[in-house]
Structures are given as structure tokens and as C-alpha cells.
Amino acid sequence: MNGAQLLMKCLENEKVETIFGYPGGAVLELYDKLMDANVEHVLTRHEQAAVHAADGYSRVSDKPGVCFATSGPGATNLISGLATAYMDSIPLIVITGQVAKGALGSDAFQEADIKGITIPIVKHSYLLTDVKDIPQVIREAFHIATTGRPGPVLIDVPKDVLNEACPENTKPKTGKPDLLGYKPTYEGHPVQIKKAVKMIEKAQRPVIYAGGGVKLSSAGSEVLELAEKQDIPVVNTLMGTGEFPWDHRLSLGMSGMHGHVGANKTMLNSDLIIAIGVRFSDRGTGNKETFIKDKKVIHIDIDPAEIGKIIPVDVPIVGDSKGILEKINKKINSTTREKWLEQVEKWYDEDKKLYQERVTNQANRISAGTVLSKISNTLKNRNEDIIVSTDVGQHQMWVSLYYEYITPGKFLSSGGLGTMGFGLPASMGASFAKNDHMVISFVGDGGFQMNSQELATISRYNLPVKIIVMNNNCLGMVRQWQEMFFNEKYSSTILEGNPDFVKLAEAYGLNAVRLDDAKTMDQTIENVLEDKNPCLLEVRLCTIENVFPFVPPGKPLNDIIKEGK
Numbered sequence: 046m047n048g049a050q051l052l053m054k055c056l057e058n059e060k061v062e063t064i065f066g067y068p069g070g071a072v073l074e075l076y077d078k079l080m081d082a083n084v085e086h087v088l089t090r091h092e093q094a095a096v097h098a099a100d101g102y103s104r105v106s107d108k109p110g111v112c113f114a115t116s117g118p119g120a121t122n123l124i125s126g127l128a129t130a131y132m133d134s135i136p137l138i139v140i141t142g143q144v145a146k147g148a149l150g151s152d153a154f155q156e157a158d159i160k161g162i163t164i165p166i167v168k169h170s171y172l173l174t175d176v177k178d179i180p181q182v183i184r185e186a187f188h189i190a191t192t193g194r195p196g197p198v199l200i201d202v203p204k205d206v207l208n209e210a211c212p213e214n215t216k217p218k219t220g221k222p223d224l225l226g227y228k229p230t231y232e233g234h235p236v237q238i239k240k241a242v243k244m245i246e247k248a249q250r251p252v253i254y255a256g257g258g259v260k261l262s263s264a265g266s267e268v269l270e271l272a273e274k275q276d277i278p279v280v281n282t283l284m285g286t287g288e289f290p291w292d293h294r295l296s297l298g299m300s301g302m303h304g305h306v307g308a309n310k311t312m313l314n315s316d317l318i319i320a321i322g323v324r325f326s327d328r329g330t331g332n333k334e335t336f337i338k339d340k341k342v343i344h345i346d347i348d349p350a351e352i353g354k355i356i357p358v359d360v361p362i363v364g365d366s367k368g369i370l371e372k373i374n375k376k377i378n379s380t381t382r383e384k385w386l387e388q389v390e391k392w393y394d395e396d397k398k399l400y401q402e403r404v405t406n407q408a409n410r411i412s413a414g415t416v417l418s419k420i421s422n423t424l425k426n427r428n429e430d431i432i433v434s435t436d437v438g439q440h441q442m443w444v445s446l447y448y449e450y451i452t453p454g455k456f457l458s459s460g461g462l463g464t465m466g467f468g469l470p471a472s473m474g475a476s477f478a479k480n481d482h483m484v485i486s487f488v489g490d491g492g493f494q495m496n497s498q499e500l501a502t503i504s505r506y507n508l509p510v511k512i513i514v515m516n517n518n519c520l521g522m523v524r525q526w527q528e529m530f531f532n533e534k535y536s537s538t539i540l541e542g543n544p545d546f547v548k549l550a551e552a553y554g555l556n557a558v559r560l561d562d563a564k565t566m567d568q569t570i571e572n573v574l575e576d577k578n579p580c581l582l583e584v585r586l587c588t589i590e591n592v593f594p595f596v597p598p599g600k601p602l603n604d605i606i607k608e609g610k
């Protein structure tokens with residue numbers, strides 16, 4: 046048995062079923078042995094797409110995504126995907142080929158120090174220089190990627206290590222590796238938990254702020270129990286989307302720069318923020334001083350480095366959100382908060398009215414609001430598991446504002462890095478993980494073209510992905526900032542020379558249709574959603590349609606621009 050065979054055996058031992066990747070010289074031996082292993086390999090058309098697909102696979106399953114690439118350019122094409130996964134705490138195992146050990150550091154053909162390059166954007170990394178270490182490194186990598194705060198782990202393997210014969214009887218490792226200095230905390234300190242219970246019971250205007258950590262720890266039902274027991278409204282970050290029932294009386298939706306007015310006002314006027322698995326990103330907090338003024342903060346997070354990083358915290362609880370909330374829920378009394386909720390409801394209704402009016406006023410034309418409301422309303426009447434993904438830009442924010450029907454663990458978006466080009470390959474990966482689910486992939490015309498070559502992969506595997514290209518013929522979000530903050534100087538944001546997206550999809554063998562007439566909107570959308578095959582819907586939007594509400598960067602969350610000109 047050689048290194049490549051042993052590596053594949055170790056991956057089988059970790060129950061890996063699907064690997065996304067792209068071959069090359071340094072991984073020829075690995076790809077040779079991959080064909081004999083009990084693992085499906087998905088050949089994407091670009092390494093960036095492979096790593097985003099592995100990421101999408103991981104986001105909707107309880108497994109880390111796995112990705113292969115060759116040395117040099119193959120490895121460097123993974124960088125955006127690694128950084129995306131790192132920022133959103135997504136567990137990945139990324140295996141890159143490397144030049145032979147003897148050539149390391151010699152600027153050999155296709156040599157890049159990928160371990161060095163990626164140090165700030167991985168949870169951990171290895172240069173695997175001894176075939177004997179393969180079982181230990183693979184076991185450790187899976188352990189590190191999936192425990193504590195999850196994240197991507199990179200393993201760089203020189204090609205001679207893949208070819209080398211292993212000592213007899215070398216076997217994959219099982220069990221929990223004992224790693225010096227790596228002991229994630231899960232339990233939460235009992236004294237802090239007690240303090241949190243008291244603080245919540247004493248609060249007059251508490252709000253729960255639920256982030257991506259709620260999804261990662263599957264703590265949705267515990268958040269729900271706490272909210273109901275204590276009658277606390279729930280606001281989510283972009284990464285927390287879908288974890289709290291969207292139609293619950295206590296649900297306020299997303300807060301922050303493009304958050305709901307009701308959610309933002311509730312956050313600012315609360316006297317206690319119960320932050321669960323959030324990292325207080327600038328997009329969420331707006332002006333930090335105003336954000337925390339006159340309020341206490343309880344922060345539950347598995348990563349101690351997050352506590353106090355951005356804002357001061359009164360009760361820090363380090364550990365797994367689910368277990369900690371279970372303990373809080375056991376200890377805490379039930380109560381009702383009529384006065385606070387009456388006020389919150391007023392803000393919420395005011396906000397809702399604004400949206401409903403906007404959608405009603407736009408009923409005769411194709412707008413983000415009308416299209417997304419129509420898709421959301423059609424799908425919520427079906428009893429179906431649906432995965433929703435977005436790319437980055439205006440359409441991403443429109444989805445979070447108008448598309449209501451998102452269920453736990455079924456929302457994919459690049460929240461932290463905001464990586465254009467993420468959406469299409471991520472939805473592809475999600476479709477491999479959950480092949481019985483419909484996957485809806487909302488993309489802008491800009492971001493779509495960053496990885497549109499993956500239409501080939503979608504077509505090849507006949508993945509039931511519905512690609513909704515929100516085509517406004519521009520880099521909408523950047524154009525909006527130029528309109529609002531740069532005196533309408535539209536520098537390089539109009540996408541002249543876009544292809545015919547319908548023809549492009551058809552060229553890859555996909556069904557495709559264009560929506561450019563409001564009269565046909567309902568029927569066109571219904572037809573697309575009925576289609577069991579992969580298909581693309583191009584939605585022709587007006588270039589000047591902007592996203593509102595909008596809290597300008599660095600401003601307090603109540604400094605809200607509700608409508609455009």
C-alpha cells in the first residue's frame with residue numbers, strides 16, 4: 046500500500062462519501078487511487094468552485110466538506126474558499142498536492158507554499174512529510190475541523206509521500222486524538238450560567254441575538270424554548286437566518302445594515318442582549334458605542350477569543366450554545382412581557398407595512414420584492430424541504446428581507462467574507478449532501494459570472510438546482526454605494542457585455558427561461574419551481590432598484606434610510 050492508498054483508506058474511515066476537486070500533476074497518484082476507493086469524486090470546473098461546493102455540502106450536513114487540488118495554481122485557487130469557510134466557521138478538509146520533498150523551497154514547477162500562504166485563513170494546517178503520519182494527521186484534521194469552533198483544515202502532501210510505500214500493517218486511526226493545547230470547552234461555567242439566568246429574569250427589555258453559532262450547534266429549539274419561556278423577541282444575524290421559526294410571534298428577522306427596522310429598533314432599545322453564537326460583526330452592530338449604550342450583554346460562544354473582542358460583555362459564557370441554553374432553560378422561570386412586546390410589535394408592524402406596501406405598489410412590475418415574495422409564498426405552501434443559497438450583493442440582502450420561508454440549517458450565504466462566486470458552487474455542494482431537497486440558488490449577474498462554468502457540473506450530475514439570476518445588469522450593491530455616497534459616479538459597475546443567460550444555460554444543457562414581463566410572472570415562477578430538472582430563471586430587474594432599509598456604515602442602527610429617492 047502506498048501513501049495515496051492509505052490516505053484514501055483514512056478518508057473512508059472518516060465516512061467521507063463525496064469529494065469535490067480538480068486533478069493535476071502533484072496529485073496524479075491520489076486521483077489514481079481515488080478511482081479504487083468507495084468515494085464519489087465530483088469534478089468541478091475550477092478549484093474555487095470545488096472548495097465552495099465542499100463548503101455548501103458541509104453547511105447543510107453534519108459532515109465536513111472534503112476537497113482535493115493539485116499544487117501551485119490548483120492550491121492557490123482555493124484561497125477565497127478557505128477564507129470564506131474560515132470566516133463562517135465551516136469545517137472543511139482540504140488536501141493539496143505539493144512538489145516532492147526534495148524540491149521544496151526550490152521554486153520547482155507548480156510549487157507554492159500553500160501552508161504558509163493560508164496560515165491566517167485556516168483553523169489548522171499540515172505539511173505531511175512522512176507517509177507514516179498519514180493516519181494520525183487525517184484523524185487529527187477531522188477532529189480539529191469539526192470540534193470546538195469548526196473551521197477549515199489544510200493538509201499539504203508532497204507527491205513523493207503519496208507514492209511512498211507505507212510500513213506494513215499501517216491502518217487508519219480511530220478515536221479522539223490527544224492534542225496538547227487543544228481542549229475546546231463545551232459545558233459553560235455554572236457560575237456564569239447562574240448569573241445569566243438572574244440577569245435575564247431581571248431584564249425589562251431583553252432581546253435574543255441569534256447568530257451562526259445557533260446553526261452550528263443546532264440550538265434552534267433551545268433558543269425557541271428560552272424565547273417562549275421568557276417572552277423575549279428574537280433577532281438574527283445573516284448567518285442565523287432560518288434558525289428561529291420565521292412566522293413565530295417573537296421573530297423579528299435580521300438586524301444590521303440591511304436589517305428590518307423593527308429588529309434594529311428592538312436591538313437598540315433593549316436593556317439586555319442575549320447574544321448566542323454571534324461575533325458582533327460591524328455589519329450587524331453599526332456604531333458600536335450606540336449599540337451597547339445602556340444595556341447589559343450576555344455572550345454565549347464556543348470560541349473564547351470572540352468574548353470581549355468587539356464589545357464589552359457582562360456575562361461571558363464559553364461553550365456550546367445548545368448545552369448552555371438547555372441549562373439556562375432548566376433553571377429559568379417563565380414570565381410574560383406585555384409592555385415590551387407591545388412596543389416591539391409596533392416597530393415590527395410599522396416595518397411590515399412598509400414591505401407590504403412596497404410589494405403591493407410594485408405588483409405591476411418585476412422587482413426584487415415581488416419576485417422573492419412570489420417564490421417564497423409559493424414554496425411555503427408546499428410541504429417540501431428546500432435549501433436556499435445566495436451569492437453576495439443586493440440580491441443577498443433582498444433574500445433576507447423578502448424571502449421568508451427558510452427552515453433550520455437550510456440557508457447558505459457567505460456572511461463573513463462576502464465572497465462573490467460562492468452561491469452557485471455552494472448550492473451544488475448542498476445538492477450532493479441532500480439530493481432529495483430542492484435547492485434554490487439566488488445569484489446576481491456579477492457573482493454568477495464568477496463561477497458560471499459550474500453550470501457544466503450541475504448539468505453533468507443533473508442536480509435539481511434552481512438558479513435564479515437576479516439580473517440588474519450591474520454590480521448592484523457597489524452601484525448603490527456609488528449612488529448614495531459617491532455622487533452617482535458609476536465607476537466600473539455597469540456590466541456591459543453580459544451574455545444571454547438563457548442561451549448560456551441552454552448551451553450547458555439546462556432548461557432556462559427569462560422573466561421580463563410582469564404579466565407572466567406568476568406562471569413563469571410556478572413553472573420553474575415545478576421543474577424537477579436543473580434550470581435557470583433569469584429575472585430582469587431594473588438597474589436602479591436599491592436595497593432598503595439601509596443603515597450607512599458606522600452609523601447607529603436607528604439611523605435608518607427607509608426608502609430611496
Ligand SMILES: Cc1ncc(C[n+]2csc(CCOP(=O)(O)OP(=O)(O)O)c2C)c(N)n1
Nearest residue numbers: 438439440463465489490491492520521522
Ligand atoms: C470576490 C468579490 N469581489 C468583489 C466584491 C465586492 N462586491 C460586493 S457586492 C458586489 C456587487 C455584486 O453584484 P452582483 O453579483 O451583480 O449582485 P447584485 O449586487 O447586483 O445583486 C461587489 C462587486 C465581493 N464581495 N467579492
